[in-house]
Amino acid sequence: MKNAVQLMEKETEKPAAPKLRAVEPVARRDLVSLATMSKTELDEVFDNAFEVLPEEVAGREYNGFNHPVFTSFLGIRKFRKGFKQVAGELRGYNIKVLQNGSPMNAWIPLKQPDGTDIRHGFYLVEPAGPGCADTEALFLDYGRGNNPLLDPSALLRDYLRKLEPDNADVLLGRAYLALGGREVFMSYFLLQYERPVPY
Numbered sequence: 001m002k003n004a005v006q007l008m009e010k011e012t013e014k015p016a017a018p019k020l021r022a023v024e025p026v027a028r029r030d031l032v033s034l035a036t037m038s039k040t041e042l043d044e045v046f047d048n049a050f051e052v053l054p055e056e057v058a059g060r061e062y063n064g065f066n067h068p069v070f071t072s073f074l075g076i077r078k079f080r081k082g083f084k085q086v087a088g089e090l091r092g093y094n095i096k097v098l099q100n101g102s103p104m105n106a107w108i109p110l111k112q113p114d115g116t117d118i119r120h121g122f123y124l125v126e127p128a129g130p131g132c133a134d135t136e137a138l139f140l141d142y143g144r145g146n147n148p149l150l151d152p153s154a155l156l157r158d159y160l161r162k163l164e165p166d167n168a169d170v171l172l173g174r175a176y177l178a179l180g181g182r183e184v185f186m187s188y189f190l191l192q193y194e195r196p197v198p199y
Contacts, residue, residue, distance in 0.1 A: 029163055030170055031192035035065055035103045042067065042188045046172050049161035052138040054090045054125055056168035057083040057160075061095075061198075062191035063107045066175075071187075075099050080107060080117075083125060084197050092140060094121035107194065116199075121153040122146055133176055133183040134159040143178060157183050160191070169193040 034042070061082040071077040080095035096118040098108040109117045122145035128135050140158035147154045157176040162168045171191040176183040 031063065031065055031190045032103050034170075034172065034190045035067065039067070039188065042172065045163065046161055046174060046188070049163050049172055050165045051127075051136050052160045052162050052168055052171060054083075054127065054138065056162070057125070057138070057171075058085055058090055059083065059197050060168075060193055061195050062171065063194045064094075065103050065190045067188040067190065072099070072101075078103075078107060080109060080194065081191060082119075082197050090125040091145070092123045092125050093119040095119055103190075120147075121156070123156070123158070128159060132159070133157065133185070134174065137161050137174075140173075155179070158189075 029045070034045070037045070061080055064079040064081045066077045066079070069077075076099075078097050078099055080097055081092060082095065083090060083092045085091075096110045098110060100106075100108070112118055121142065123140040123142045124144040126139055126141070128137050128139040132139055137159035138161075140156075140160065142153050142156040142158075145154070155177050157178050159174045159176070160171045161173075163170050163172065169192065173189045173191060175186045175189055177186050178184075
């Protein structure tokens with residue numbers, strides 16, 4: 001009888017609740033952390049990133065960093081990129097900055113004799129559409145940026161995605177070259193919000 005009661009009590013015992021594994025908080029990525037990643041890692045980040053809306057970047061300037069090391073030798077690894085409404089269109093520009101190496105160092109814009117920033121590499125900004133290399137990104141078209149005749153930057157086509165769905169402070173970009181009717185992938189670049197467009 002005693003054995004029967006013990007058996008019944010054992011059968012009615014509730015199973016122990018499973019132990020929940022503590023979830024480590026994910027550190028927010030910034031330009032510096034992205035700069036340390038490999039191209040393969042950036043491929044994964046970009047593929048899982050989110051489309052940027054034009055109004056999220058309008059009126060903003062971002063510090064920029066080209067991912068490939070060889071851009072250091074070309075004097076273009078660090079730059080600043082701006083987005084500004086002009087006559088009902090969102091347009092953008094690049095700013096030349098001091099090439100001082102590490103993304104840990106400050107971005108220092110180079111100046112014209114009159115003290116203004118050196119802006120160049122202009123582009124039209126719009127959501128990517130059919131025929132673009134990436135239809136789920138913000139499209140920067142240097143071919144319609146009214147750049148000087150024979151300026152090689154007119155061949156650039158950039159695509160931007162944001163790392164967080166509701167935050168456009170850190171962006172990851174893919175740069176392409178428009179060659180022979182095709183867009184050929186060139187490299188990644190990284191953007192982090194710096195300041196409002198000053199003028």
